[in-house]
Amino acid sequence: MYPKLSVKKGREYQILRGHPWLFSGGISQAPSKVAAGSLVDLIDINGGFIARGYYNPQTDIAVRVLTKDPEQEIDSSFLRARIEAAVQLRNQALDTAATDAYRLIHAEGDFLPGFVVDSYAGTLVVQSHTAGADGLLEMFVEALVDVAKPNAIVIRNDSGGRKREGLEIVAPYVVRGTLPDEVIVRENNLRFGVDVIAGQKTGFFTDQREKRQALQRYCRQLPDDSRMINGFSYTAGFAVYAAAAKPSIRTFNIDESQKALDQARKNFELNQIDPSAHEFISAEAFSWMEQQREQGALYDLVLLDPPAFAKSHKDKPRALKGYTRMNRLGIALTKPGSILVVCSCSGSVTLDEFTGCLRDAAADVSRQVQILEIFQNGPDHPISAAAQEGNYLKVLFCRVS
Numbered sequence: 001m002y003p004k005l006s007v008k009k010g011r012e013y014q015i016l017r018g019h020p021w022l023f024s025g026g027i028s029q030a031p032s033k034v035a036a037g038s039l040v041d042l043i044d045i046n047g048g049f050i051a052r053g054y055y056n057p058q059t060d061i062a063v064r065v066l067t068k069d070p071e072q073e074i075d076s077s078f079l080r081a082r083i084e085a086a087v088q089l090r091n092q093a094l095d096t097a098a099t100d101a102y103r104l105i106h107a108e109g110d111f112l113p114g115f116v117v118d119s120y121a122g123t124l125v126v127q128s129h130t131a132g133a134d135g136l137l138e139m140f141v142e143a144l145v146d147v148a149k150p151n152a153i154v155i156r157n158d159s160g161g162r163k164r165e166g167l168e169i170v171a172p173y174v175v176r177g178t179l180p181d182e183v184i185v186r187e188n189n190l191r192f193g194v195d196v197i198a199g200q201k202t203g204f205f206t207d208q209r210e211k212r213q214a215l216q217r218y219c220r221q222l223p224d225d226s227r228m229i230n231g232f233s234y235t236a237g238f239a240v241y242a243a244a245a246k247p248s249i250r251t252f253n254i255d256e257s258q259k260a261l262d263q264a265r266k267n268f269e270l271n272q273i274d275p276s277a278h279e280f281i282s283a284e285a286f287s288w289m290e291q292q293r294e295q296g297a298l299y300d301l302v303l304l305d306p307p308a309f310a311k312s313h314k315d316k317p318r319a320l321k322g323y324t325r326m327n328r329l330g331i332a333l334t335k336p337g338s339i340l341v342v343c344s345c346s347g348s349v350t351l352d353e354f355t356g357c358l359r360d361a362a363a364d365v366s367r368q369v370q371i372l373e374i375f376q377n378g379p380d381h382p383i384s385a386a387a388q389e390g391n392y393l394k395v396l397f398c399r400v401s
Helices: 076-093 131-148 160-165 206-219 237-245 258-270 285-294 313-332 351-364
Strands: 004-007 021-023 027-029 038-043 049-055 061-067 101-106 115-120 123-128 152-155 173-177 183-187 190-194 227-231 250-255 279-282 299-304 334-344 369-375 394-400
Touching: 038 061, 038 131, 049 131, 076 101, 076 131, 101 183, 101 206, 115 131, 123 131, 131 152, 131 173, 183 206, 190 237, 190 258, 206 237, 206 299, 206 334, 206 369, 206 394, 227 237, 227 285, 237 250, 237 258, 250 258, 250 285, 258 279, 285 313, 299 313, 313 334, 313 351, 334 351, 351 369, 351 394
Parallel strands: 004 038, 123 152, 227 250, 227 299, 250 279, 299 334
Antiparallel strands: 004 027, 021 061, 038 049, 049 061, 101 115, 115 123, 152 173, 183 190, 334 394, 369 394
């Protein structure tokens, strides 16, 4: 019932082993007059079934696989089963009594390529990143309603990455239910406001949950009246955790968005932390850190969590230079014997490459750096063992001597 796409000999190997992508160079013969996002069957040179997925002739990733079962139709039952499996995983992996903000669907990591869903205290924020996901979106939303029973569902198809799929950028909208006046979530029993309509990505960065909690162990050991740089702070999640663990700490939250900093102040108040004891600085983080370095300032804790420097592989050389510069500034601003935390969410930059940037930066400023802990994706951001491309996050906890 689905159009057939013939795969070049040998190119089926990775798909049979579980990888969900067929690149355009692996196509032997494509179906004619099939619209982007259409479901297709992949067949080998002998006409044998390989897999079923959706097709986009406009992109390098021509097919994203949904199933290798020839009897499995891509319908509402299929989507419900995948969503149910994702919900079960979160119930197993997370303490939902203390946390109600988490990623519910993580694209290929949950075997639903193109879909991202974040859950915020009963409000679901859905992103559709591909033409195939757009084609299934209405059915997907209905399946979400059936399985997750949310209070509201918001569609956030305003990501620039949609352009690579030939898709329009769409203003966020509520597709089911009614949004509360303010979405307040709990994360490890701390409270945060989330702007699900206009906030970055889907409004909050749930992938840093375990790292924020790990930071508290280090904060408790800091001397009284310590100072912390929270660079690229967004709504100050890391700083709220730090202040909750070490009430005497003074955090310096640096972000270009005044709106994000206003929410950061509210997040301190939500956790009964006086925001007047902290700094909220609207500035470009690199420029601000350069000024601090020129003034000879040193801090007891430096945390740098920037947006992705590389959106694609062609951006990697520039991104590596950016991470080296960031690490160089972070090391220079850290007191001897104190803690530096540096992060990268650029999927095209590997862990080895990111630690290489740290090594080069340490050499540039003649400081020794020890890597204490390495964090990557959390349990609500699973990675398919067959598709390591989903392994995007890298967080290094370091001691600077």
